[in-house]
Amino acid sequence: MSQHRGNDLTTEGLSQDKGHLESPNTDPITRTEIILGDSLEIMKSLELPANTVVITDPPYPDYLADEYKYFDGVLDFLKDLPYRQLIFWSCRADFPLDYTAIHIWDKKVPTTPYERIFERNGKTHYRHFSDYLINSPVAAQYARDIFNEHPSQKPVRLMKKLVNEFSDPDSLILDPFAGSGTTLLAAKDLGHPYIGIEINPEYIKIAEQRLRQEVLL
Numbered sequence: 001m002s003q004h005r006g007n008d009l010t011t012e013g014l015s016q017d018k019g020h021l022e023s024p025n026t027d028p029i030t031r032t033e034i035i036l037g038d039s040l041e042i043m044k045s046l047e048l049p050a051n052t053v054v055i056t057d058p059p060y061p062d063y064l065a066d067e068y069k070y071f072d073g074v075l076d077f078l079k080d081l082p083y084r085q086l087i088f089w090s091c092r093a094d095f096p097l098d099y100t101a102i103h104i105w106d107k108k109v110p111t112t113p114y115e116r117i118f119e120r121n122g123k124t125h126y127r128h129f130s131d132y133l134i135n136s137p138v139a140a141q142y143a144r145d146i147f148n149e150h151p152s153q154k155p156v157r158l159m160k161k162l163v164n165e166f167s168d169p170d171s172l173i174l175d176p177f178a179g180s181g182t183t184l185l186a187a188k189d190l191g192h193p194y195i196g197i198e199i200n201p202e203y204i205k206i207a208e209q210r211l212r213q214e215v216l217l
């Protein structure tokens with residue numbers, strides 16, 4: 001499926017909106033930041049350390065594609081990044097980039113029971129992760145998370161497993177499709193610097209609120 005990008009934000013507007021939760025230390029290796037904007041624009045000028053690890057859950061062609069502003073080529077900017085990348089992707093759609101390994105997230109639900117996690121610039125080993133899908137307060141209770149009303153909230157425990165498994169202790173964790181900030185929350189809880197980018201201001205608000213609170217796991 002091909003769609004136009006329904007981006008409401010101009011590039012100027014984006015740069016003015018940068019700086020949510022920015023820490024006083026702007027060294028790219030230690031800073032924590034959530035940026036409101038379009039990753040395709042922001043990534044053109046973002047300075048990142050060599051030990052960056054990208055862990056991200058982008059828009060899919062076959063699920064809430066309009067809400068999440070999916071279009072063919074939305075992942076293309078990742079081709080230029082030399083860092084290790086872990087990219088969630090639907091079990092039904094072709095993955096558009098090359099990769100070194102596929103990992104599986106078992107969501108423990110009968111419908112679309114798993115998602116694939118494609119690894120780029122990494123190793124070729126395989127991992128299986130099993131955690132509840134969080135799409136309701138009930139599911140969130142199973143996962144011991146707090147439901148935040150982003151339709152694709154990932155379990156924090158799953159994201160912590162990925163951060164642990166695929167990064168070094170001092171790695172900066174980058175999520176260019178941050179949503180409600182679950183990857184960032186996992187990075188924060190494990191003591192990693194992180195940068196998140198999210199195009200929807202409502203989701204940024206949720207992410208900021210979550211990152212201000214303690215992780216209850």
Ligand SMILES: C[S@@+](CC[C@H](N)C(=O)[O-])C[C@H]1O[C@@H](n2cnc3c(N)ncnc32)[C@H](O)[C@@H]1O
Pocket residue numbers: 037038039040057058059067068069070150152153154176177178179180181182183197198199200203
């Ligand atoms: C599947 S959701 C991520 C959910 C997240 N893992 C969580 O736990 O909340 C994908 C997110 O990417 C955002 N998005 C889509 N296109 C974007 C772009 N070009 N730049 C930044 N964010 C984008 C959408 O608004 C959506 O919140």
